[in-house]
Amino acid sequence: MRNSELISALGNCINHCNYCADACLEEENVKMMVNCIRTDRVCAEVCSTLAQVLATKFEDVDDLVRYCQKVCNACADECGGHDHKHCQDCAEACRKCAEACEAYLA
Amino acid sequence: MRNSELISALGNCINHCNYCADACLEEENVKMMVNCIRTDRVCAEVCSTLAQVLATKFEDVDDLVRYCQKVCNACADECGGHDHKHCQDCAEACRKCAEACEAYLA
Amino acid sequence: MRNSELISALGNCINHCNYCADACLEEENVKMMVNCIRTDRVCAEVCSTLAQVLATKFEDVDDLVRYCQKVCNACADECGGHDHKHCQDCAEACRKCAEACEAYLA
Amino acid sequence: MRNSELISALGNCINHCNYCADACLEEENVKMMVNCIRTDRVCAEVCSTLAQVLATKFEDVDDLVRYCQKVCNACADECGGHDHKHCQDCAEACRKCAEACEAYLA
Numbered sequence: 001m002r003n004s005e006l007i008s009a010l011g012n013c014i015n016h017c018n019y020c021a022d023a024c025l026e027e028e029n030v031k032m033m034v035n036c037i038r039t040d041r042v043c044a045e046v047c048s049t050l051a052q053v054l055a056t057k058f059e060d061v062d063d064l065v066r067y068c069q070k071v072c073n074a075c076a077d078e079c080g081g082h083d084h085k086h087c088q089d090c091a092e093a094c095r096k097c098a099e100a101c102e103a104y105l106a
Numbered sequence: 107m108r109n110s111e112l113i114s115a116l117g118n119c120i121n122h123c124n125y126c127a128d129a130c131l132e133e134e135n136v137k138m139m140v141n142c143i144r145t146d147r148v149c150a151e152v153c154s155t156l157a158q159v160l161a162t163k164f165e166d167v168d169d170l171v172r173y174c175q176k177v178c179n180a181c182a183d184e185c186g187g188h189d190h191k192h193c194q195d196c197a198e199a200c201r202k203c204a205e206a207c208e209a210y211l212a
Numbered sequence: 213m214r215n216s217e218l219i220s221a222l223g224n225c226i227n228h229c230n231y232c233a234d235a236c237l238e239e240e241n242v243k244m245m246v247n248c249i250r251t252d253r254v255c256a257e258v259c260s261t262l263a264q265v266l267a268t269k270f271e272d273v274d275d276l277v278r279y280c281q282k283v284c285n286a287c288a289d290e291c292g293g294h295d296h297k298h299c300q301d302c303a304e305a306c307r308k309c310a311e312a313c314e315a316y317l318a
Numbered sequence: 319m320r321n322s323e324l325i326s327a328l329g330n331c332i333n334h335c336n337y338c339a340d341a342c343l344e345e346e347n348v349k350m351m352v353n354c355i356r357t358d359r360v361c362a363e364v365c366s367t368l369a370q371v372l373a374t375k376f377e378d379v380d381d382l383v384r385y386c387q388k389v390c391n392a393c394a395d396e397c398g399g400h401d402h403k404h405c406q407d408c409a410e411a412c413r414k415c416a417e418a419c420e421a422y423l424a
Binding site: 250251253254257258260261264265268269270272275276278279282283286 | 356357359360363364366367370371374375376378381382384385388389392
């Protein structure tokens, strides 16, 4: 499969973002997690679309990869600011995914 | 709902792209429809993600709107080159969606 | 387009669920909205998949329509229990979508 | 993460189905691949929604798992009937995913 490293990083990022968004809802102080939930959801959604587009021979994909990289970095920053394990794990998955986007574009 | 005109255009575009992609599979000369099927799928997917992101207060969305506009125009061009009713209807939905993206960015 | 009434009800339900899930995050008492956010997200996702599958000639779809109907009713009940306008609007969209599922199955 | 074995099998199945659907479009005899393309797309979509729902604490999920299992088996049968490597690989991913659904339900 073409692009398999990026597709694999995207899959990992999607799972962590979906899980983190829902786990945040269970936290004592949900109010503090609002931006994390929102960014997780956007990140999962953008990563999922990129993974689908990369599985095809559609060629004009670089701008979507760049947008995905930006969203992954934003999500890594947001999640990285919270101590919960699901946030820290998610931040790491987002960071790796942003790096895979960068490697793809290089 | 914020952005309701763009979200409505995206919904219409998603439905036409999904329908056109599958209807193309039934055409006598499928081979000729390959790019149409592929572009329909990418367009439906990108529009669906944009609709979800626009439903949120996530702010950094302009680059995704621009990418969506580009994909909608590409899909309108591709579908517009085929005479089947589902292709012509899809081309029109894509064109309107690209215009709604442009109006949003203005 | 086949199934256009159900597909239209699904599109409306998707938009309301996505909007309601994010608007709930802005409410004073987010804690009270946790189940609403979660159910909105599941409902939007299931409706989106059903809309895509219904746009195709894939035939074994009734069990998915039944599941979607159940999720729409659950989401209507959950949202209907909150006074916020986005919750009440969402409850109505979910109820109509559940009815469209029932009409499809009849 | 809860349900991580099933979520992992779903991710693998999604990637293979998306890739196979597009690779089929490049085959000499596209006409023969029509059902494979259609079933791949439905399977990828249903698996993606199940993965998202399983990442949450939403509880009423068994009927969706059962539907997913059925679609994965249908896709495995369809893909398994074609000799292309992407079809055979996809059939295996679908079969494993159907087994993971069954294990979840047991």
